[in-house]
Amino acid sequence: MESVANLSRKEQVIRSAAQLFREKGYAASSMRDLAQKLGIEAASLYSHIKSKEEILQSLCFDMATEFRKSLEAVEKKKITASEMLRLGIIGHIQVMAKDLTASAVFMNEHRHLSQPYLRDFLLLRINYINRFKSMIEAGILTGEFKETIDKKLAVMTLFSSLNWMPLWYDPTSDIDPAALGAQLSDMLVNGLKKSK
Amino acid sequence: MESVANLSRKEQVIRSAAQLFREKGYAASSMRDLAQKLGIEAASLYSHIKSKEEILQSLCFDMATEFRKSLEAVEKKKITASEMLRLGIIGHIQVMAKDLTASAVFMNEHRHLSQPYLRDFLLLRINYINRFKSMIEAGILTGEFKETIDKKLAVMTLFSSLNWMPLWYDPTSDIDPAALGAQLSDMLVNGLKKSK
DNA sequence: CCTACCGATCGGTAGG
């Protein structure tokens, strides 16, 4: 069916674009570069997508949705704050590992979104970060985490570590995503935990 | 003297460019944008600089030099591996804090360097990272750090945290750079240290 | 998915 073929071709365009945006950055990637990657003329791209930015929007908001879904699944559980933080971190890593290319674009290129998309994106992001911050605060209240930690510093350090992973993680030579998430979580959470 | 005036004006151009590159990214920043920021015509920029990329080269390599100098001062000291790592982290933070704008450009825009500059830059960076990795390895040998830690993961987590700082650190509302460096170091190093 | 094309903008130069 035509709609199925169109969808599939559109996804090919978006995936090729993600690779290009990751390598060269959004602004330095031209629609002619993208067309060449796909073996078609630049003008033909517009049969599949409305604009260059529409591709970036798809990539950024699809990733945001995956992150949100992962976090909501963790928040539903009846577990301690430190265990929730641990599972939240592992979930975040697993979502990224499913598409490292899109994750890198999500992280580095979202600023090229135009309004109102940029504003919406930043609101989703601050909400996501704040929910991790709440886990840290909860852990301090229950006595699981040191009461002396700087919450802003802790959460920014956490997301710095998480978000850079797509730039250095090599799934063919490094450990698998779940183990990486567990190790990263241990390293960061043990830095927060009271020493016994 | 004319050469002094020229130098000073050239630095103004570079500083304005750094702000622009930080806000919009290198590729999305035009020389006309930069000229407007300085109140001159785009063509006039070329009295002060040879090309757009020369500005990026200055920013990236000047920062790299500062980082190297800071690290060398720390490496000279006769101290334990964990103390050296701690001072290395504080030094890195202090270098960034001296110019947060250039630091952000250094981190996010270096990939737009052309060859051979890009290759030289990446060699400097891998050398710098490896010297921090050596401190972690030394600390494992002396028993200061857990022997179970993944060295690559540890050093990448460290640099992720360090390098994102220019994107969220607000010198007017947050703690001062030395204290931030100390806190960040404590948080990361305690995550590496053996629990007592 | 193609040919043919558009107006806008790019980094940079010549000459003063």
Next chain:
DNA sequence: CCTACCGATCGGTAGG
């Protein structure tokens, strides 16, 4: 530091 300008390239459209 300016005016005047260049060739190249940009995202995108018309019409098939």
